[in-house]
Amino acid sequence: MMIEYIAVTVKDAKLIEKSGADRIELVSGLTEGGLTPSYGLIDKVVKSVRIPVNIMVRPHGQSFCYSKDDIEIMKNDIRMIRSLGANGVVFGMLDMEGNVDFSQLEELLTEVGTMEVTFHRAIDSSINMLDNAEKLDQYKEITTILTSGGHGEWESRMETLLKMKDICKDTEILIGSGLSKENIREVHEQVGTNAYHFGTAIRDDQSILKSVSLEKALEIVHTLK
Numbered sequence: 001m002m003i004e005y006i007a008v009t010v011k012d013a014k015l016i017e018k019s020g021a022d023r024i025e026l027v028s029g030l031t032e033g034g035l036t037p038s039y040g041l042i043d044k045v046v047k048s049v050r051i052p053v054n055i056m057v058r059p060h061g062q063s064f065c066y067s068k069d070d071i072e073i074m075k076n077d078i079r080m081i082r083s084l085g086a087n088g089v090v091f092g093m094l095d096m097e098g099n100v101d102f103s104q105l106e107e108l109l110t111e112v113g114t115m116e117v118t119f120h121r122a123i124d125s126s127i128n129m130l131d132n133a134e135k136l137d138q139y140k141e142i143t144t145i146l147t148s149g150g151h152g153e154w155e156s157r158m159e160t161l162l163k164m165k166d167i168c169k170d171t172e173i174l175i176g177s178g179l180s181k182e183n184i185r186e187v188h189e190q191v192g193t194n195a196y197h198f199g200t201a202i203r204d205d206q207s208i209l210k211s212v213s214l215e216k217a218l219e220i221v222h223t224l225k
Helices: 010-019 039-048 068-083 102-109 121-125 129-136 154-167 184-190 214-224
Strands: 002-007 023-026 053-056 088-091 116-119 142-147 172-176 195-198
Touching: 002 010, 002 172, 002 214, 010 023, 010 039, 010 214, 023 039, 039 053, 039 068, 068 088, 068 102, 121 129, 121 142, 129 142, 129 154, 142 154, 154 172, 154 184, 184 195, 184 214
Parallel strands: 002 023, 002 195, 023 053, 053 088, 088 116, 116 142, 142 172, 172 195
Antiparallel strands: none
């Protein structure tokens, strides 16, 4: 069982570690869906906890389509993140047609070194999720795909997640977005990827503007483990 929680501050990260979760995804700009955090924050969080810390690499929240300048920024960010000792990076990109932009992906992968790579929920906005997932599974550098199974009701999303789980032989399917203490048992019983990602579910008042609640974080860990 692998449980990942989102942190936006050093305090969040310390509480997440205390809860017994397995990994942190560190971001800024949660209101924009998660952006690249500052180097100062990355450095402090990595040095403050013992569990792995993966860093969001996303220069803006306008879309998942990136210009050449955006890609250069992301490459520089990845180099810096690697030098700060993070466990991994989290990114994703689409072309104008809504498919994964594999040329941009390959450009970023040249900078990751030995860090783990999570392809994030950009895949949920792609026009053919299963086809894109199958192609991503062929990249040895990509260890994880973070996905909600697309958009819409949980019933249809879980069908997609099951298919993705079957398609991806070498890549971990990390289920995220909309998970809560109330629905995680059902999702786990029906899909059972053993890898789950939580954001607002562990925050005070389930607000992206509030801190991690140790009590809520502990509840989910205890439910799953």
